[in-house]
Amino acid sequence: MTAATVSPPLKPSRNLDPKTEPINGPKGVLLSNGRQLVSMRIAICQALCEEMQRDDAIFIMGEEVAQYQGAYKVTKGLLDQFGPERVIDTPITESGFTGLAVGAAMTGLRPVIEYMSWNFSLVAFDQIISNASKMSYMTGGMFSVPLVMRGPNGAGPRVSSQHSHAVEALFSHFPGLIVVSPSTPYDAKGLMKTALRQNNPVCFLENEMIYGLEQEIPVEDYQIPFGKGDIKRAGGDCTVVAVSRSVHWSLEAAEQLAKDGIECEVVDPRTVKPLDIDLIAASVRKTNRCVVVEECYQTGGVGAEIAARLQDICFDDLDAPVGRVTTTENPMPYAANLENETLPKPHRIVAAVKKACYR
């Protein structure tokens, strides 16, 4: 393993200074230790930028990605660098530009489309499922759809019912799609590079609430393969499988639980499809307990699939039922206290882990 393939620590040695240093755009801040300090925004933007330099088949399309520099400033600077032929503002027409991207991908290009948020991918659902996910199979492998669909996923800050979807489970249900859900800048950059160098439609699920997260990552080029999870915290008492922003809530919960003498192993699958069930199972064989934490709904969520798999392959290893901490089964309410109860926050994770440990 080269330095670049070992996950760096989650916490950087220092933070970016917004007054003097870029907090978005493609450039990180070089550190004396030979690494670069980047935010999640920078990590994603940098991956896009480096790959666009490498491969002129890649273009970016979406609402406000160009002149506005991205609704959440993830594509900052790319228009200036690559021009309006490759960084393209669209009308509000998700179904249209998703289908356009499928056609462009079938004819040799590598589109990256941004959904201002994944909530709006529901408008484009048929193009994603009936066209993007099936094209390779339906054409007997004649055509492929190298397409990256990206944007913020999961609950934003108090944006209520129609703007708070987490779609990991929704898209994982369909063969033909790859579902990526990074929790750190390091993972996001390495996974985006992989996404841009392979030939399948990828749902690249970012999370607005961790766009500002900072980390020290390698300067040199690296990739993170799909289907390989990462242990974000080692522990022997309970396995906590967490996705995207939930990783951070889980780490918070783990610190609290440690005070009660419960050591959690926080496993981040990084890609929900393909899913690194082997890594999860290996951890469970050690801890004999598992709790899954995610922002999807419980019914048919990522936790449902993981629990279903574990009760099969780890049937004799589990000392307690696999617990599921998810968004509760209601549309997202606006009120602060209700939103707080709806999300899989640390207090709910702590309770679930204690239950799994019969404490």
Next chain:
Amino acid sequence: MTAATVSPPLKPSRNLDPKTEPINGPKGVLLSNGRQLVSMRIAICQALCEEMQRDDAIFIMGEEVAQYQGAYKVTKGLLDQFGPERVIDTPITESGFTGLAVGAAMTGLRPVIEYMSWNFSLVAFDQIISNASKMSYMTGGMFSVPLVMRGPNGAGPRVSSQHSHAVEALFSHFPGLIVVSPSTPYDAKGLMKTALRQNNPVCFLENEMIYGLEQEIPVEDYQIPFGKGDIKRAGGDCTVVAVSRSVHWSLEAAEQLAKDGIECEVVDPRTVKPLDIDLIAASVRKTNRCVVVEECYQTGGVGAEIAARLQDICFDDLDAPVGRVTTTENPMPYAANLENETLPKPHRIVAAVKKACYR
């Protein structure tokens, strides 16, 4: 329980004579035993017809539902009886007429919309999720959306990739929706009546391949409540939870397994959401084994949710992992032999049950 609330036998004493008796439309054939012989088509059409007579707020809208009498002839005769104001042909515009129905439902009507097949509901996905499923919650209960969305679901005969979706799991994932998946004419009629007398958006999932199925059902009015499953076959060795058409494949498999001395209890939840987990769990506590059979994909399918629930509430009762027999993880291929392997056919069910029984 009145006669009408006991499930009649699956097999009728005789079959309809297509030369002299109606095989579709709202009228069944009266039998000397005081029951009526109907096909699945008739059962559904009759429920619609009777409720439209009772409640003038109900109207039917969809592609080819009126003049063409329904692409699959489920709405046969309704145009003649209720006229073009209440039985309405639409352009091919699923997103449009679904949203229209949401608006009509919010203003006091009770729309029934037909998707020529549920595959086409993907085009209307945003209207179903962002509007229909959330309206009651998002308005603090001020508005409700009494809407029945219906049509054939699951694989048709050799119609390949884009026309073979089963959407039970897809829609069950979202709070606010009710998902109904009847396997018999008796269940279909009783559930449709319930759907038309309550105030939530209902995904009423029919199956083209069993539209011709016949059964003797009561003449008098009856309803089947949501969330109440039905035992389609009693048995003590293994619980087989099956949905829609899979019920019949499971019964077929059960007969074969009986020859090997394995008695399956085939449990039909009838509604996937709400799900009668109590009935399933009660059966599992008796058999200590469970296999779920469905036409959805395995990842995040109905079986995933049921397995996840059972490994929790029946943790100490299960002698084997919950098995899952689903559509295999590939888009539906056209070739006959590949289609046959893709679907959860009896030979795959038999194998799964034997595995669960360690045989």
Next chain:
Amino acid sequence: MAVSSTAPTIDRVAIRAQMGKERLLRIYQQMLLVRRFEERAAIQYQARKILGFLHLYIGQEAVAGGFYDHLEGGKDYSVTSYRCHAQALFLGLDPKELMAELFGKITGNVRGKGGSMHFFSKEKGYLGGHGIVGGQIPVGTGAAFTAKYRKTGGVSVTFLGDGAVPQGTFHESLNMASLWNLPAIYVIENNMYGMGTACTRAVAVQDMAVAKAPGYNMKAWTIRDGLDLFECWAVAKEVVAYARTGKPALVEAKTYRYRGHSVSDAGQYRSKEELERYQQLDPIERVKKDLIEAGWLTDAGAEQIDEQVQTRVREAVQFADESPEPPLDELFKDVYAK
């Protein structure tokens, strides 16, 4: 696309006479209430009493003002996007319940479940504010369907932004409305931008209603100065009367929003000069001037009205602030209807 300077100078004096003192004063007060309500909401947002999105209608008040005066809450229906505060106020909803909704309180318009983007009123036939661009267009069409089905003589007004015109739902809805002769009015509030995207970069035609209506065999109207209450009111009068005869109508109102798309928008996509040019055309100031010119209002009277309005808004803020959060048992309430 801009508000047309070459707008045919409509006869404001004649329209004013048509409206009459009482009505014009009422609309003026409503417009002022909308303005003050939202100005205060913006302040409360800065104070972090309100979070999430907050899309303000400031600058566009004449459009809704002109239309709602011709609608009968209850009989007629209306629906709009997430920019949904003004409609609720023109329909006469209490600022208290609306501000409480923005604060996420149980006393809110929808019990704190919806927030800024989701105001509704069943009683007034307000099918509310919707967060998905274009998502409300078929819903408004459905309300028109109900009006026809029940032969109520009501109409349905669907407000949408210029940015929603490219969405498929726009196309699908207009085709159905035209095929079935629904009393559906579609009002494109063209405030020149969809977020940071100038409408010229999002829609391939200039005069949207005029260019698109023939493709649906529909009649079109253009409100060339959507910051002028008189023009909005006069066109709305004609359009609503037309729709009541059982025909759909497409209207484009060229207007402008003074604030950012949402409160977090820096607004670098438009020039200071452009903004100031439109601020010169402030719809509320112009009505005030007209009222005074007509001798229906004095400066003192205007002062007084503003004071009354300000008081109502202050009371609304206080009410919202003092109202309790929803109890936690609200979490699973109304996921399903009874």
Next chain:
Amino acid sequence: MAVSSTAPTIDRVAIRAQMGKERLLRIYQQMLLVRRFEERAAIQYQARKILGFLHLYIGQEAVAGGFYDHLEGGKDYSVTSYRCHAQALFLGLDPKELMAELFGKITGNVRGKGGSMHFFSKEKGYLGGHGIVGGQIPVGTGAAFTAKYRKTGGVSVTFLGDGAVPQGTFHESLNMASLWNLPAIYVIENNMYGMGTACTRAVAVQDMAVAKAPGYNMKAWTIRDGLDLFECWAVAKEVVAYARTGKPALVEAKTYRYRGHSVSDAGQYRSKEELERYQQLDPIERVKKDLIEAGWLTDAGAEQIDEQVQTRVREAVQFADESPEPPLDELFKDVYAK
């Protein structure tokens, strides 16, 4: 909506001269191949060698015939709905692999994975047949985007039915194509029905292209007699040349399908008289008549051509019949691309 009897009598002799003997003969043979291929497929369907859907193009051959003669497979792109057999044959795909696909064999065009609705050719730039009505429209738009992005000078032709016009994807695609000046040609094949629904009941305007194009700032063409190869060819020539200059085009071809929507359609929505009237206008018979009239073909020659075509189709059926089913390890192949 019907094929216009008042069609300006185009100068067929002039167009015929323009086309020349060789080309006209070639197109005639292709059209005949399409016809015989599908007639035979229908027979094989009755024999249950083919299952699922089978949508036949019979009656519409002149439309694709007129367009493909101006396209360069490879450089230009095309895409259509599930009614996708003719396009593949006009592009020169081997009837053997196509019939084998209908039979669901491993030797099929897409290895037996797709069936009747999903013919494709990467080599010919044929983005294939699509089952979701309107679903192919943005895809064809994307191919036009690629042509522009790569400056290949190629165009993309998207065929769609009259029934697809009301879908949102139609609206969204045309708006993008116009905004971005894509070399995208949209050909509405108006065969008067979407399944059993007359287009007058589904689309609110009569002459679709002419009525809708202005709403997208696009140029429109109408092929008034889409059963006439000469008119189709002449319009296609003009349209393709226009699109090559980097502009989108909207075309309506008024045509007719002689068979049911799919093989299982009883067709009670149209009269026997109507069908017969259009059968009088058989596009293939008319070309044959013209060829003979021009002295470019004799009855005997026609016989011979038909015999050759029939032989090719028979061989295709035999090939399909004798080909093996896909091996079971094909089940999970190509779910993901390498």
